[in-house]
Amino acid sequence: MSRLKDLQKNLFGGTTSNARQFGMIFTLVAIVVLFQILTDGLTLRSDNLIALFQQNSYILILAIGMLMVIVAGHIDLSVGSVAAFTGILVAKSMADWNLPWPVAILFGLAIGAVIGAWQGFWVAYIGVPAFIVTLAGMLLFRGGNQFIGNANTIPVPEGFRVIGSGFLPETGPNTGYNNLTLLLGLAGCIAVVWRELHARRVRREMNAEPIPMWISILRMAVMVGVLVFVTLRFASGRVGTSFPVSGIILVALVLAYSFYTRNTAGGRHIYAVGGNSRAAELSGVKLKRVNFYVMMNMSILAALAGMIFVARSAASGPQDGNGWELDAIAAVFIGGAAVSGGIGTISGSIVGGLVMAVLNNGLQLMGVGADRVQIIKGLVLLLAVALDVYNKRQGRFSVIGSITRTFRRDTPTAPPSSSGAEREPAKTPVAG
């Protein structure tokens, strides 16, 4: 029993939201296995995995930014429109002004930054709720897209398309695989092992209770195993394909933002603001600045997502970005973020996004129509969040915990709501 408990506590990282994340990963694996069976092995075939990443990388990139927005206690409804607006401007800049495509990408990111600064200004410095600001932004930039594009579809040049539909080149000896993908996978394996060992070292330095060695090894083995499997799948696709470029952009962003949110003061401040903005302010956190940058960052990522979609579609069209905000928000909430802010992780959101993506893909492979796919996705979102709310009321949740509950003697203690001070937090308005 204690081994099982150790496992539950230590399998995925070392913090409080573990069990929740474990549940999500468990769900993802279950869905993958389910569809692998239902589609006769199509789900995990190389070409399908590659397509899955290409189709969803832009939504997952949005989910990264959205997670930070939601953790800070806001919401951004404008991401789809911002993506479409940036997309059309970038496409036009290449078609009409002949901007070279790398410059056009920088141009697009700059547009995102300007839009983000605009929205951040209203949210942080004027104090208009983000829901309203971005609802306005949604209309504003959707209209902007149609105004500039005249609702036309504008193609983009070949070079630009790399970020959306490109692959790693085939180099080196003929191994029967895409060699660069193999190298990436190997780097991933080394990183996993290094991180595990580093974590053990850190815990030793802290004089903290060490994680049992067998768990470390099991954890490494599982992660390396998954990585090797995925790497080989991606590397063995049709010649000319590999792990997609958009997937590489995504992975780089996930790593960078995970690090930022977890290991820097700026990241901490986002959680502090979302968890209790007044307490954060009284701890010296610059509330306005945090809110401003969170909103701005979201629009920059939305711009990037828009460009990746345009690159994948080979053209910027009037329907780009429709409904993306909902997909991104759904990913974040399925990934365990709290509606009231302060809780959530990048990795959770990515897993949440992947759950939706695999579901979508699996159902399409089964030939289920778009109408029914939407119904199923809606139900999944509702159930995932309902489960979360339910668990919060019940104390903390864990899949394994719920299985082993009957064996445990220690009943979980409810958090003390001490001194009966259940009054509203004194919301003292801040002046100037």
Place this chain on the structure above:
Amino acid sequence: MSDVPILLEMRSITKEFPGVKALSDVNLVVRAGEIHAIVGENGAGKSTLMKVLSGVYPYGSYDGAIFYRGEEMRFGDIRASERAGIVIIHQELALIPHMSITENIFLGNEPRKGGAIDWKAANRQALELMARVGLREDPDTLIKDIGVGKQQLVEIAKAFAKDVKLLILDEPTAALNEDDSQHLLDLLRGFRERGITSIIISHKLNEIEAIADRITIIRDGRTIETLDVKADGVNEDRIVRGMVGRELHSRFPDHTPKIGEVFFEVRDWTVRHPISAERLVAKHSNFVVRRGEIVGFAGLMGAGRTELAMSVFGRSYGVYESGTIIKDGKEIVLKTVADAIHHGLAYVSEDRKAIGLNLLDDIKTSTVAAKLSKITRHGVLDQVKEYRAAEEYRQSLRIKTPTVDDGVNTLSGGNQQKVVLAKWMFTDPDLLILDEPTRGIDVGAKYEIYGIIQRLADQGKGVIVISSELPELIGLCDRIYTVSEGTITGEVARQDADPETLMKLMTSSKKMQTR
């Protein structure tokens, strides 16, 4: 004695919250037609007792029994107690600002004709009720457009709409000016003549003395005594003795202060209310703090102590009007909390759940939250340093937790408070302002926190303690300022401090009397 029938009897009421026993074996007897006052220090358990009575804490969540008009009552919620004619009017008024007087009076209790609200009848009844409480206003006036005093009357009218038999007023005059208070007290006397029983909770002892028939004193969650005002010849001093009377010195660790020079001084500090700009929450306040000194701020609720402290702490409350802060002989300007932290100030807030802690965080994250730069290297948080810092405080402050990875919401009130203290000690402050540092904490933990405060002073830091518990200030502080209506009204040295003296200064609205 027993010629008057008993309306309400609460028998050995005990109410526990996790970690705290708020009420223990409390008895209360209220006779029909009297005005019964309940007094006690903040946190003594008065409000909890009234919440038990009114069903906010439903039957089953407390021990003991409530007899009302000779029958045992088991209220499941507020509506049940209201049906029995017990209506409580809270300190924070439960009115909706953008609705009219009539709408507020009948909210949830609307007179109906068919399925629709009969506004004609409502307005007519509202006028009658308003006349009973002496409120002359158009019943269609919005609540936000009338003053606090009149709002209070609307609350009482609302109680009458529910056919009240026992009216409970929690600090009814706290927010009222002299005239409005007087009007309200007259009104209560009028009710008494008409046979309505009232329970009044108040800090204003002069008012209690003037109006109450009998007084029940509660201290530390226990009934101390019930006094008959006329028969026992009760006066203010007698009440104060009952409220604070206990041995003070055993509750505090022994401590010999090592007081140094004045290093922190606030001059002519004036701050406006954040919303109603004509109100001053701090008025020309002056105070000094010496190194190694524990300075107390005594004052009644709403006296403006918290507002004063927060406005000094990087203008985190109100709108700065005038005043200077001098630290170590130099004037400093603290426009933001970050400035204040940078200049060695720390403010441990009164309400740790609402504004002191992020309850979603774990202990180590909370400990370092106010000074992340101390554990940052090349822009990256050093988790080993973080863990070590938290672990150090866990040991030195004896925070009771298995590991610092646990969430702060798993801790008891006293241990949460220690985490907040740790968070601010981590910023290496020169001056700590502790706002109600022991509120809602049991006696043992209080003792430990007093020890921490004394150690901080011994390290040469200045400490300001804001507290509503006079014994705490008297036992802990080297010097005490009294605050009333945003002004410092007195300064009392430790050896001169006694509850009576302080209470008088706290309730006076005169300027500074130095003794």
Place this chain on the structure above:
Amino acid sequence: MRKFLGKSVAVGAIAMLALTACGSGRDEGSSGSGSGDAKGFPANSLIGVALPAKTSENWVLAGDLFTNGLKEAGFQADVQYAGASTTVADQQAQITAMVTKGAKVIVIGATDAAQLSTQVAAAHQAGAKVIAYDRLILNTPDVDYYVAFDNFKVGQLQGQALLDGMKAKKPNGPYNIELFSGSPDDNNSKVFFEGAMSVLKPEIDKGNVVVASGQTDIKQTAIQGWKAEGAQARMDQLLTSTYGNKELDGVLSPNDTLARAIITSVKGAGKPIPVVSGQDSEVESVKSIMAGEQYMTINKDTRNLVKQTIEMVKALQAGNTPQVNDTKSYNNGAKVVDTYLLPPVAVTKANAAEAYANDPKLAPLTK
């Protein structure tokens, strides 16, 4: 620990190499070989059909016809519609899924004809043939065939009918008309409009026909997404701005949905119903024509179009080259696509009974 790290890496690398060695059946794909070398495929192969969102009766009908027709011919059919809001992304994903499932032919009714090049390239590389159905897929060499009604002809018929109808009502001009065109992201919109204008333009130049609002540019006349409410709103505005005291004689409408919206708008304004063109032979519009409101529609019998498409699929299955009748006109920006054009038929109240005689749904309406 360092030693341990080294070991683990080594183990990982070996594991990967070992796995690398044993599986190397990497598919070279038939990398975009285009048409010509077709050798056919098994008769029970999967055929994918990706259609736009279910916004018009025609697409729903086409979907049903494809499902049944392909089944009858012995194929497995996978017919998909795009979702209502995320149309383009949905269709992209659906086409990719069809490729994954190994569809031999993919028939695409594009939502946005310019945003599918990546997907059709993938389809081609996986060895599938791509038939553009009704809407030509743009800017890609990876489209094999195009099947559609002759849309330029549709426009011409609409323009001609409009002139005839107005003349029948009022023998002498000048006639006031207004122009509407379809969704700008639909490649056909432009073709319809140009076809119609090829008939109307000479009359406008002569002054016999007047576009009273002056809005003759396709950007001004376009209705985003073929949405009825868009057309109704535009008509409302035209009536207010231009036809306060003028008479409106005719409206060029590119399809039936928009035509009915236009008529609703005119009725709402209390004006006499002008001559309005249409297209698609939707049930409601046929009723409207029989009631004397809408003047004409185009019968592009979806049955014939689907039948022709399935013929193409059958030919490909047998390894033959499908029949086409236009190898010059349809340049999609990357190549000239071999096309089979079906002739459209103009239908007015006069010839409705004859035109719909074979249509089980519409024939009863004409009696």
